[in-house]
Amino acid sequence: ILNVEQSPQSLHVQEGDSTNFTCSFPSSNFYALHWYRWETAKSPEALFVMTLNGDEKKKGRISATLNTKEGYSYLYIKGSQPEDSATYLCALGGYSTLTFGKGTMLLVSP
Amino acid sequence: EAGVAQSPRYKIIEKRQSVAFWCNPISGHATLYWYQQILGQGPKLLIQFQNNGVVDDSQLPKDRFSAERLKGVDSTLKIQPAKLEDSAVYLCATARQGAYEQYFGPGTRLTVT
Numbered sequence: 001i002l003n004v005e006q007s008p009q010s011l012h013v014q015e016g017d018s019t020n021f022t023c024s025f026p027s028s029n030f031y032a033l034h035w036y037r038w039e040t041a042k043s044p045e046a047l048f049v050m051t052l053n054g055d056e057k058k059k060g061r062i063s064a065t066l067n068t069k070e071g072y073s074y075l076y077i078k079g080s081q082p083e084d085s086a087t088y089l090c091a092l093g094g095y096s097t098l099t100f101g102k103g104t105m106l107l108v109s110p
Numbered sequence: 111e112a113g114v115a116q117s118p119r120y121k122i123i124e125k126r127q128s129v130a131f132w133c134n135p136i137s138g139h140a141t142l143y144w145y146q147q148i149l150g151q152g153p154k155l156l157i158q159f160q161n162n163g164v165v166d167d168s169q170l171p172k173d174r175f176s177a178e179r180l181k182g183v184d185s186t187l188k189i190q191p192a193k194l195e196d197s198a199v200y201l202c203a204t205a206r207q208g209a210y211e212q213y214f215g216p217g218t219r220l221t222v223t
Contacts, residue, residue: 004152032210043113044153044201044214051210089152094210097143097166100152 002026002092006101013080014109020076021104023090027071031094035064035075038103039086047075047088080108112136114215116202122221128190131218133202135183140207141165142179144187147199147217156200159185160207192222 005024013019023033032051038044048057053068061078077084087105091098115134123129135142140161145153156175158166161182170177174193179185189196199219203212 034210034212036214041216043216046211046213049210091152097155097158098153098212100154102150102152 002099004090004092004099004101006088006090006104008104009102010105010107012107012109015080015082017080017108018076018078019080019106020074021088021106023073023075023101025071025073025090025092027068030068030071031092033066033068033073034091034093034098035073036089036091037086038089044089077106080106082108082110084108114202114204114213116200116215116218118218119216120219120221122223123192125194125222126191128188129192129220130186130188131200131202131220133185133187133204133215135185135202135204136213138206139204139213140182141205142185143203143205143212144177144185145201145203147201148195149198153201156187189220192220194222196220197222 007022034049035047036044048064050066055066057064063076066073085108087103089103091100117132142159144156146156147153156170157177159179162179177187199217201217202215205212
């Protein structure tokens with residue numbers, strides 16, 4: 001059974017702050033690491049799928065890095081905005097099922 | 111393209127009652143998943159379909175849960191009878207065959223009282 005850990009569990013920042021979250025996973029049998037953003041009452045939205053060690057991806061103010069050898073990924077948000085408030089989920093998986101962490105709940109206050 | 115559709119969005123039932131959820135995938139997506147997300151936990155896979163065949167149902171509580179995907183398109187997930195611990199968000203996700211990325215619907219929030 002894969003164990004995917006996310007930290008922190010929740011985070012409250014002010015508008016304009018930059019923040020980051022961590023996703024830790026077993027480094028053996030790695031296929032892909034997924035990041036999702038899940039806003040209340042909406043569908044989880046795919047942010048990134050990362051497969052290669054050292055991979056860095058960026059989408060607007062959000063970026064992510066991947067270290068498969070040590071088993072972690074970081075998600076960064078630069079200049080947080082209230083609309084970034086959501087739960088950020090990471091998941092391990094390839095062409096099959098995803099194993100999710102519990103998520104990091106981010107609240108950005110104006 | 112239209113996203114994954116799910117209905118109903120919310121459902122409240124009493125324990126021992128039955129309930130069914132419906133999912134309509136993105137057109138052409140051969141793979142369909144049902145996940146259960148209990149408050150405070152990450153989504154957990156219940157069942158995976160490839161077209162209309164079951165690929166993985168190892169975590170589906172088969173004494174009370176059932177799912178089908180007739181004609182390899184729409185899918186329904188049923189709970190009969192429901193227990194209090196079934197209160198959760200039920201997410202449907204679909205993917206193109208051979209693709210990593212899964213696309214999620216908005217989920218059905220079930221409350222069992």
